[in-house]
Amino acid sequence: MTQGFTSGVRRRQAIGLAGAVLGAASGAIPATALAQYGMGAGKAFNGAWPYDMPPTGHYNSYATGNLNLGIYYDLMEMPLGMYYWATGTWMPLMATSWETNVEKATFQVKLRQGAKWSDGSSFGSKDVVNTFMIQKLLNNVVWRYLDRIETPDDYTVNFIMAKPTTTVERYVLRMQIRPSAIYGEWANKVRDIVNKGLTSDSDEWKAVRKDLSEFRPKSQVVSGPFSIDQRSMTEAQLTLVKNASSWAAKNVTFDSITLYNGETPTVTPIVLSKEVDYATHGFPPATEKAFKDLGFRILRPPTYAGPALYFNYAKMPAIAPKAVRQAIAHAIRREIGAAAALGESAEPPKFMAGFSDRLVEKWMTPDQVAKLNRYDYNLATAESLMSGAGYKKGSDGVYVSPDGERMEYEVTVPAEFADNSALAQAVAEQLTAFGIKTAVRLITFTQLTPDTQAGNFQMVIQGWGSGNPHPHFAFVQNLVTWNTPAGAGPAMAYPLIQRVDALGGEVDLDAMVTASAQGLDKDAQKDLIARVALAYNELLPNIPQYERLGNNPAPEGFRVKGWPPVGDPIWENSPYADSFVIMLMLDGTLQAI
Amino acid sequence: MVAVSPPAPPSDTLAASVALAWYAVRSNYVLQRVVKAIVTVFAVATLTFFLVRLMPGNPIEQYIGQLIAQYGLPYSEARDQAASLFVIDLDQPMYLQYLGYIGKLAQGDLGTSIKSQGVKVTTIIVAFLPWTLFCVGISLIVSFVLGIVLGAVMAYWRGSVVDYGLTMIGSLLHSIPNYLIAMILIIFLGVRWELLPVVKMRGSMSPGIQPGFTLTFVLDVLFHATLPIITYVVTTVGTWMLTMKASTTATLEEDYVSFARAKGLSDGRIRTAYVGRNAILPLFTQFTLSIGFVFGGSVLIESIFVYRGIGQILVSAVSGRDYPVMQGCFLITTVSVVFANLLADLLYGYIDPRVRVGQ
Structure with a gap:
């Protein structure tokens, strides 16, 4: 790091000499200041996380605007x-x-x-x-x-x-x-x-x-191995310094952690400059390719959630028969949308159980898993399901329901999220080719939640699954969050009392989901989870398109060594809920060079 | 500036006072302009208040969305967490919220942040505004001076290679958005060619530097302001160049310039005393208005370079729907532009004697 710093100072002087009177300032910045507070302070780990500087940012960890620093909070x-x-x-x-x-x-x-x-x-x-x-x-x-x-x-x-x-x-x-x-x-x-x-x-x-x-503590008191060095804080970066009195300090080989402030666009150049050892920001595929070209390893941890195609049952009566939704599931090749959206960081679900494939075999027996319909791409099956339900194509190739509803709809998607927009486009093209004419409607991302809650949509790309290891939370997300009983508005308006052939009769999905997390008998919970999964799989109130994986750059060999190989169980951890980076630091696996 | 006759004084005392005040305003140009400026600020403050609340989503919904997207929390959990963290009453009738806002505003109180509760908006603005004033102010001066010099050069040597070359450059710079220049500087000079230490140049000062009137601090601040200033200058100098060229060219065609030449005055005297002074007049209003916009900073440039300033805090406030901070930022910009406009109106007569005579 000393060599790097010296060349940095020379470059500063060069800027000054180049004639920009302003740049000349750079030569006089004392080396000690940067060495003490910035990059190069001992054995450093460099990460990135957005934060607010004081007076907006503060140390009250119970209040909004605090300097908890996301995943790094667990170290404080x-x-x-x-x-x-x-x-x-x-x-x-x-x-x-x-x-x-x-x-x-x-x-x-x-x-x-x-x-x-x-x-x-x-x-x-x-x-x-x-x-x-x-x-x-x-x-x-x-x-x-x-x-x-x-x-x-x-x-x-x-x-x-x-x-x-x-x-x-x-x-x-x-x-x-x-x-x-x-x-x-x-x-x-x-x-x-x-x-x-x-x-x-x-x-x-x-x-x-x-x-x-409104309480504002003047400084932090921490139990973990790091605390914020107030003198190091700028809009650009801050440094966490070692708290030697922590019981965990001896396990961590890093002396400091520098966090660069900013969202994806401002952090990208720093990652490209090889100054960041790990970032959780959602980088677009083109940026990811640039990282790969530099030889960076890309970590793809599962988030246990992703986008699904939601229907508004109040505005699309033709979608009410489950056979129609099953047909749609068969008519969409989910791999296309996933690849268009996030490339390798999008994983289409195999089991369609309503919660992550990674958790399915932990909660369901092999017999129960075998009963799940995987809804593989099959246009013949899809067409057969439609005709079986009485739907026929008109002269323009668009399906018409037995009640005369022409199946022409919009799918709403936030314009700012390129991955979701690409997914919506892929879904719309495939549905149109199948006979359900679909147009993509772009809205600003801040409008998405209010519009979904208010039921101002026909189809919408919204989240399914949950970053919680208990599937109960995924079902709450899929069935309750964007549905009439939970929200401020009608949302998707899907009735939660349904007849489920796989369960042999009518069931109350809301009651089943609530009960699936109650009690201390995990086996009883597993049974309920399996029943909800089978019901979800048959009814498909919404259709999961892919599970989102991270695409976190983790360049090795600059300041850090010890990232576990592909296949290590730690990569099953959700990157936000139980950050593997923090755990690998705490158990000493991730080490400073 | 037509003189207005005084109305007949009414018998009622209050009415008489109002009438006198009205007369005073109508008969005094400066007072008229000041009153208009105050009314404009009030109207903008009112519009801003309602417009920011018409934006989709409110602070709580934004925070819920953030918790779901960033931490994968279930909606119900995120909603409970957000509802308990924000101590605000968004259900209060809009007119009551407005009256409360205007009442406080009249006392100079811009309210407190929703996102960082208890922190006064004025505290936030005071913490961020000086950096914007410094960076954008310097940029404006450099850009203006450079622009009028180059514009005059283009006009004097119009039709030459210098003119064509500078006109092309000016038009090009005039048309490129500032965020693109900023990204080009970072990606090419910083990342690809490694000519600039862009990572160290982020922010407004280096870690560990203590603010104060020390050479170290001043030089460090200049170091960090270099890229934002270059971006501002590069993307605005073209406008000054082209405007100055047009103005100078028009002035060169004036009879009094031909007369000065016929009198045998030196080129230097004609350029400075006859052409330069008059050509720069149309740019004065534009420059004064630009001073007003300095207070608004630049949302994109400050965000891209992670430079401390009003633009950066505005981005954060908009994304979190921090209404009071948004209102405060917009108000600062409005007030500064309105009063810069007022200043331009008032000073123009002193700068251009022809206008003064007209008055």
Whole structure:
């Protein structure tokens, strides 16, 4: 790095000498400043994440606009654990063990002893319970299931459930624990209003929430191996420096982490300049090719979600028979749309179960999986399904329903997302060729959510699946999120009471989805998940087009070594939900050169 | 500037005061212009208030979308999280929100950010505006000076190779959007040819540099402003060049220039005292208006170079639907353009005696 820095200074001087009076300034910048705070500070890892500078950005991790830095947050205010998606096991962090007592409906967590905060205070159960008290103020979803939290001693926390569910484990273990030194008084304020019997509708509750959102700690107190060096912060970059007092510091071989600020367009040149060791930004295929040309490795972690073709049942009566949707699924070669959208980073689903293929065999038995219709591309089958349902083509080759509805529609898609636009175009062309005349309607991306909720569409490209290892959340996304009962408007207006041949009668999908996450018996949940999957597979309320994979550049050999080979189970991790980069740093696999 | 006769004074005292004020405004050119400027600012502030709220999505919906897209959260979870994080009442009737905004605005209070709650919009603007003023201000001066010199050169040697060459360059630069120049600078000078350390030049200052009146700080700031300034200058100098050329060419055709030549005055005297002074007059208004736009910064240039400024904060505010910050940024631009226009009107008479005589 010394050599690089020296040449950098010379170049600065060259700019000055070139005549730009402004550029001449560069020669006089003290080397020490850059060496101390920027690139080249010890063994560095360079990443990228967008953030806001103060006064907009701040250190209150409970308020919007904070400097939590996305996936890197886990290295500062550490969670209790992180999840290995491939094996279904956990990496213990601030917790060392945990268990669920089914009879007492209690999730008990044992905390790491001897761990310290960066201000020297001891980490313990008070920090955990205070963190969750403030989450109660913020209506965190975990409190839908919890009744209370008890702390039998300094290193044990009992989460007593009011509505037992296995999902509490993840809600609790993935929670980043905040220091009582900074937030303890806020937890006490919450206790006061809770003890008064007040609820989130009360003025006092709202006032505490408002005060908390305006609270601005002057600095960070962290439990993890890194903290933000305030002096290093500029609009362009900031540096996380090592917190030697963290129990995890010894495992991490990097002395600092420099994060470049910005979204995809501004980060791209830095990646091309080989100054970034890992970036999660969604790079377009042309940029990805440029990375490959430079010899960069492209990581393709699964996001367990992707775009699907949604229908508006209120505006398209002809789509109501499931046979029509099954025909559409057979008439679209999903590989075409996937390739057009994201190339290698789009994976068409095989099982069409409503949740990621990667999770299907973890939740369903081989017999159940065998019952899933894969909807392979087959125009003959598609046409047979249409004619079987009484649909006929008119003289112009467009299908007409038995009720006389000519099947000519629009598919709405956000114009700014090139991948979704390309997918919509591919879908529209194939449907038109099949006999369902389809035009692409581009709208600005900010209009997509309000329009979908309000039901202002015929067909729309919206998300399916979820970045949560429990399939319940994928089904909530597919069936409930953009549907009448959940939203502010009618959305897709799909009735959730349906007859499902595979299940032998009428079922209430909403009740089944809700029940699939309830209780502490995972086998019972698996059975429900399989039933919902079979129903979804048969009904196809929406049609998943592909699962999105990341296309994260990870150039090796500049500052970093140790990325695991292709096929390593760690690559099954969702890049945002349980970042493999952070886990590989913490277990020492990813190392500084 | 036709003189207006005073109306007959009404008997009622309040009405008389109003009438007197009205007369004072009608009979005073400066006062007229100031009142018009204030009314314009008020109208724009009102329009801005309603227009930003007509944009699709609100701060909570934007945040929900961000949580779903970035972290893959289920909608219900994202909605709960967003609803609890934003302490705002978007259901309040629009007219009440408007009255609250105008009432505070009259007291100089632009409100607080929605995204970063509790932080005053004025605090944000004060933190970002100086950087924009510095960078765009320098660019404007450099571009203006360079443009009028080259424009005059083109006019004096019109029809020559120099004229054709500079006209072509000026037209080309005039037509290329600034973000394209910025990307070309970064990709070719920085990434492909590695002539500039573009990664180190991002931002408005280097990590660890302490702001203050020190040579180190000033030079560092100049270093980081180099690329934005070059981009601004390159993309605006063409306009000044072509305008100055046209103006100078027209002036050269004037009778008084022919008369000066006939009198045998030196070329140097004709260029400066007769042509230059008069040719630059039409550019004065344009320059003054450009000063107004300096306050608005440049959304694209500041974003591409990650340069601290109003443009950058506006992008962030628009994407997060931070209404008060958006309103504050638009208001600053409006006020500066309106008052730059006012300044141009008021000063023009002093610069061009012919206008003063007309008044």
